Amino acid sequence: MSFKKVLTGNHAVSYGAMLSKVEVISAYPITPQTQVVELLSELVADGHLNALFVTVESEHSAMSACIGASAAGARAFTATSAQGLALMHEMLHWAAGARLPIVMANINRAMAPPWSIWTEQNDSLSQRDTGWMQIYVESNQEVLDNIILSYKVAEQVYLPVMVVLDAFVLSHTSEPVEIYDQEKVDEFLPPYNPQYKIEPGNPIGYGALAAPDTYFEFRYKIQRAMENALDLFEKEGKLFGEIFGREYGLVEEHMMDDADYILVTTSTITSTAKVAVKKLRERGEKVGILKLRVVRPFPLEKLRHVLSGRKKVGVIDRNISFGHHGIFYQEIKSALYPMEKRPPVFGYITGLGGRDVKVEDIIDIYEDLKKRETVEDIIWKGVKL
Secondary structure, X not given: XXXXXXXXXXXXXXXXXXXXXXXXXXXXXXXXXXXXXXXXXXXHHOOOOOOEEEEOOOHHHHHHHHHHHHHOOOXXXXXXXXXXXXXXXXXXXXXXXXXXXXXXXXXXXXXXOOOOOOOOOHHHXXXXXXXXXXXXXXXXXXXXXXXXXXXXXXXXXXXOEEEEEEOOOXXXXXXXXXXXXXXXXXXXXXXXXXXXXXXXXXXXXXXXXXXXXXXXXXXXXXXXHHHHHXXXXXXXXXXXXXXXXXXOOOEEEEOOOOOOEEEEEOOOHHHHHHHHHHHHHHOOOOEEEEEEXXXXXXXXXXXXXXXXXXXXXXXXXXXXXXXXXXXXXHHHHHHHOOOOOXXXXXXXXXXXXXXXXXXXXXXXXXXXXXXXXXXXXXXXXXXXX
């Protein structure tokens, strides 16, 4: 039977990996991710999880070990943060290019220098063009659920997935989380059985040199796999809801039915925005929230559909592409560009380096959005100069 347990976000990752019956765990500690692999080491040592636990000397090696395990047909898992994710960069390309359905938890942490251990999205978003799918989660229950869901989608399109959660706001904060019955998870997520794998007695070449007359097609197929994953996230997210009672899509709509003004959010800022929007609704304001969940592949058509006809859209970014704008702001503008009657989109940057984003801050962003007529390059909220 399923049961509830009070878990930190990090431990929700661990339980998600256990329920997914991962077979190889590659572990290298980095704050604020360390608790993920610590608990997994205990689950393996105590016999609750039948997996090979591999300790390595760096994050580059951690991903290399996952690549080898996945290529040999094992369900592989690891976790990291910030500088560790950056050190993996070369191997992230290799994992995606080799079409390996590895799942990794990345606990969003601001990049140094200056040194920081608090949340920001630049670490994961700097890897968005590596070919990894990316999911951003709001709660510890979503953490556990989306580890399982990620394997289900990854192993059908043969692409890796990064499940992304906020440092400390989720990673070290405890919430009640439902731990599902293993038989139900097995019903949803069958054993990994790849079409091709490295095995003795069946020699096949992997990752060899590709000349210009073949390389292009490999990249084309990765893009097509990403496009196929859009429907799969919806399909498998619906099936997940039928089995476990929680349905997941590409985005989540909150109070959007009659909303003229939309705030686009990701991760835990969404929870704060929900409280703010409730207060605004009590004042008669027609405002709603669109939470981005799946960021790669990017849900272009979904966004065009749900944002069509709105008066204004405000995108809240906990990240920045230096010399340009907030990253989700860029992506939303790009998605809406082909629409004849696209709503004006305004970009707000806040909460960098883990600075608190409060209900009052979200209300202030909404009030600024409502009165603002001219689209500016960047609207900063919370900078102290």
